[in-house]
Amino acid sequence: GENVEQHPSTLSVQEGDSAVIKCTYSDSASNYFPWYKQELGKGPQLIIDIRSNVGEKKDQRIAVTLNKTAKHFSLHITETQPEDSAVYFCAASTNAGGTSYGKLTFGQGTILTVHP
Amino acid sequence: NAGVMQNPRHLVRRRGQEARLRCSPMKGHSHVYWYRQLPEEGLKFMVYLQKENIIDESGMPKERFSAEFPKEGPSILRIQQVVRGDSAAYFCASSPLQLTGQGVGYTFGSGTRLTVV
Numbered sequence: 001g002e003n004v005e006q007h008p009s010t011l012s013v014q015e016g017d018s019a020v021i022k023c024t025y026s027d028s029a030s031n032y033f034p035w036y037k038q039e040l041g042k043g044p045q046l047i048i049d050i051r052s053n054v055g056e057k058k059d060q061r062i063a064v065t066l067n068k069t070a071k072h073f074s075l076h077i078t079e080t081q082p083e084d085s086a087v088y089f090c091a092a093s094t095n096a097g098g099t100s101y102g103k104l105t106f107g108q109g110t111i112l113t114v115h116p
Numbered sequence: 117n118a119g120v121m122q123n124p125r126h127l128v129r130r131r132g133q134e135a136r137l138r139c140s141p142m143k144g145h146s147h148v149y150w151y152r153q154l155p156e157e158g159l160k161f162m163v164y165l166q167k168e169n170i171i172d173e174s175g176m177p178k179e180r181f182s183a184e185f186p187k188e189g190p191s192i193l194r195i196q197q198v199v200r201g202d203s204a205a206y207f208c209a210s211s212p213l214q215l216t217g218q219g220v221g222y223t224f225g226s227g228t229r230l231t232v233v
Contacts, residue, residue, distance in 0.1 A: 006158075034222070043120075043207050043224035044159065089158055103149070103172060104222070106158035 002027040004092050006107025014115050019080050021110045023090035024072040030092040033066060033073045034104070038087045047088075048075070080114045087111050118143070120210050120225035121190075128231045135195040135202070137228045141210030145223070148191045150183060153205040153227070162206075165191060198232045205229045 003026040013019050025033075031052040036044035050057045050064045050073065057064050061080075066073040077084055091104040121140040129135050141148050147166055151159040161175040165185035176183065180198075185191040195202055207227045 004158075036224075041226075043122075043226045045224070046222060103161050103164060103175075104151075104159070105161070106151075108158045109156075 002030055002092055002094075002105040004090060004105050004107045006090050006110060008110060009108065010111045010113075012113045012115065013080055015080060015082060017080055019075075019077045019084070019112055019114075021075045021088055021090070021112070022072060023074070023092075023107050024070075025092040025105075026071070027092070027094065028068075028071065029094050030105075032093045033064070034091050034093075035062075035064060035075050036089045036091065036106075038089065038109075040086075044089060077112075080112075082114050082116050085112055085114045120145075120208055120223050122206075122208050122225035122228050124228060125226065126229050126231070128233060129198050130233055131199055132197050135198050135230055135232075137193040137195075137206050137208075137230070138190045139193070139208030139210075139225060140190040141208075142223055145210035145212050147211045148185050149209045149211075149222070150191075150193050151207045151209065151224075153207060155204075159207060162193075195230075198230075200232050203230055203232045 006023045034049035035047050037047045038044045048059050048062050048064050050066050061078045063076040088110045090107040093104045120142055123138050149164050150162040152162055153159045163176045163183045164172040168187050180196045182194045205227045207224050209222045209224045211222050
């Protein structure tokens with residue numbers, strides 16, 4: 001089955017700096033890669049996702065890059081703010097064409113702390 | 117437009133009791149997924165259901181755990197004869213039938229935190 005490794009486990013940055021979280025996956029059939037933000041006591045919230053036919057996707061201060069050959073993908077947060085502090089999870093899934101079934105395999109999570 | 121609703125938010129059970137966790141998917145979503153999160157770990161897939169059908173239960177322990185998604189009413193994750201190792205946060209997610217092109221369209225609930233004492 002799929003295995004997703006996420007690094008680093010903790011990341012501490014100063015407000016305004018950039019933060020990068022990296023993930024690798026094992027199953028070359030995986031074609032969908034979402035990133036989730038989880039705040040204390042809450043469920044994971046989707047912040048950005050990318051499909052395997054795209055190399056990069058950006059949404060304001062957040063961007064995700066995908067390298068299919070190397071089987072790794074990364075989350076980039078620019079101009080970090082204290083409210084970005086949370087646990088971030090990467091995940092990988094195989095979507096069979098035409099269905100919405102996507103069992104997600106999650107990374108172990110990264111605790112991001114942004115210091116004011 | 118209510119999101120995925122899970123209840124209860126917190127559940128305390130003594131060893132040997134039964135735990136029932138409920139999940140109401142978002143309106144229009146017909147697919148439900150259950151995940152378990154142990155402390156300081158990522159989420160682990162347990163089971164995927166459509167209305168009245170279990171599609172994939174490969175992540176569910178073979179004993180004591182069961183799940184259903186009836187034609188009417190919420191999805192239920194049932195844990196019989198709970199043990200301390202069942203203490204975790206259990207999250208439900210739902211998605212629509214059709215892909216939007218933006219991915220699976222997963223929406224997670226806020227979870228049920230089960231504590232077995």
